[in-house]
Amino acid sequence: MSLNFSSNFNKWTRDLLHVLYPQTCLICKYEYNQSKLAICPICSSELAYTNYEDYPEETNLDKLFWGRVNLEGTYALLRFKQEGSTQKILHELKYRSNPEVGIHFGKEIGSKLKNMTKFSDVDALIPVPLHPKKEFIRGYNQAEVICKGIAESSGKTLRKDLLKRISFTESQTKKGKTSRWENMQNRFKIQGIKSTGLKHLLVVDDVVTTGSTLETCVRILREEFPEAKISIAVLAVAE
Ligand SMILES: [Zn+2]
Numbered sequence: 570m571s572l573n574f575s576s577n578f579n580k581w582t583r584d585l586l587h588v589l590y591p592q593t594c595l596i597c598k599y600e601y602n603q604s605k606l607a608i609c610p611i612c613s614s615e616l617a618y619t620n621y622e623d624y625p626e627e628t629n630l631d632k633l634f635w636g637r638v639n640l641e642g643t644y645a646l647l648r649f650k651q652e653g654s655t656q657k658i659l660h661e662l663k664y665r666s667n668p669e670v671g672i673h674f675g676k677e678i679g680s681k682l683k684n685m686t687k688f689s690d691v692d693a694l695i696p697v698p699l700h701p702k703k704e705f706i707r708g709y710n711q712a713e714v715i716c717k718g719i720a721e722s723s724g725k726t727l728r729k730d731l732l733k734r735i736s737f738t739e740s741q742t743k744k745g746k747t748s749r750w751e752n753m754q755n756r757f758k759i760q761g762i763k764s765t766g767l768k769h770l771l772v773v774d775d776v777v778t779t780g781s782t783l784e785t786c787v788r789i790l791r792e793e794f795p796e797a798k799i800s801i802a803v804l805a806v807a808e
Contacts, residue, residue: 579611595670596657607673615654619645619806622681630806633780638787641769641798642687645806646678649776655805659776662804666707668714671775674804675718682771683723688800690769693728694719697774697786700734711775715804719773731770731793732786769798778807 593600594609608616621628621644630643647655658674661667682688696712704710713729720727772786783801790799 582611595667595673596654596661607669612654612657617648617650617653617655619648621645622685629808630777630803633777634784634801637780637784638791638799640787640800642685642800644678644682644685644688644800644802645777645804646674646681647805649778649805649807659805662711662714662775663707668709668711671711671714671804672718672721675715675720676722677718678715678802678804679719679722679725682719682725682802688769688771688802690798691723691725691771691800693731693767693770694725695728695731695770695772695786695790697772697782698729698732698734712773715775716773719771719802725771728767732772732790767794767797769800770794772799772801774801774803776805776807777801777803 594612595607596612597609599609599611619628619630621630628643628645630645631640634640634643647658649655649659658670661670682691694716696710696716699707699710699712710729713727716727716729719725770790772783772790774783777783783803787799787801790797
């Protein structure tokens with residue numbers, strides 16, 4: 570009952586904002602106008618920020634990778650909740666051909682990282698690669714779009730040439746779910762220069778749930794860059 574009331578209230582407020590200030594929100598597509606804000610006040614109020622930048626202790630995201638890979642630092646901007654604005658953002662990014670939303674939140678991540686000393690020497694932003702076929706269909710890699718936003722606000726360099734996904738072969742796609750999962754390890758490979766003198770690599774993805782994709786990327790990068798620090802940053806963490 571109270572949920573219904575609150576969602577009706579939100580809808581009513583959105584309608585009112587739409588009439589008063591016509592400009593399009595990146596998430597809900599309602600029109601509103603609050604100077605140059607890209608997200609309407611309703612969607613903004615529904616976002617669950619992690620505030621990891623204010624945490625001196627280990628976060629749940631740090632703990633997710635304990636005993637798996639050695640990371641210099643981890644960062645997530647938002648907490649992923651079903652039915653919340655964060656889910657809408659990820660949906661917009663993945664299925665609605667809305668890269669602007671990735672750039673917008675990438676910029677927010679970049680501004681946060683700029684103020685965190687453990688990320689100050691990051692010299693390469695590495696997007697988790699998407700299968701080329703998927704990228705062709707979607708028109709972009711959502712992790713790369715987020716990286717572009719981070720690069721824009723932090724001044725750090727995007728390096729999409731360091732990791733690439735190996736194509737699926739016919740035999741792989743014919744296998745069952747389990748063996749395809751087991752094949753995860755073989756779906757990535759390093760492309761490009763082995764020794765570039767990079768000191769701190771930041772691997773970027775849209776969302777982390779089990780962490781297995783990021784773990785795979787970090788392991789492969791670790792082989793190619795044994796001396797470098799490696800960190801991860803994501804738009805959202807499922808908690
Ligand atoms: Zn909105």
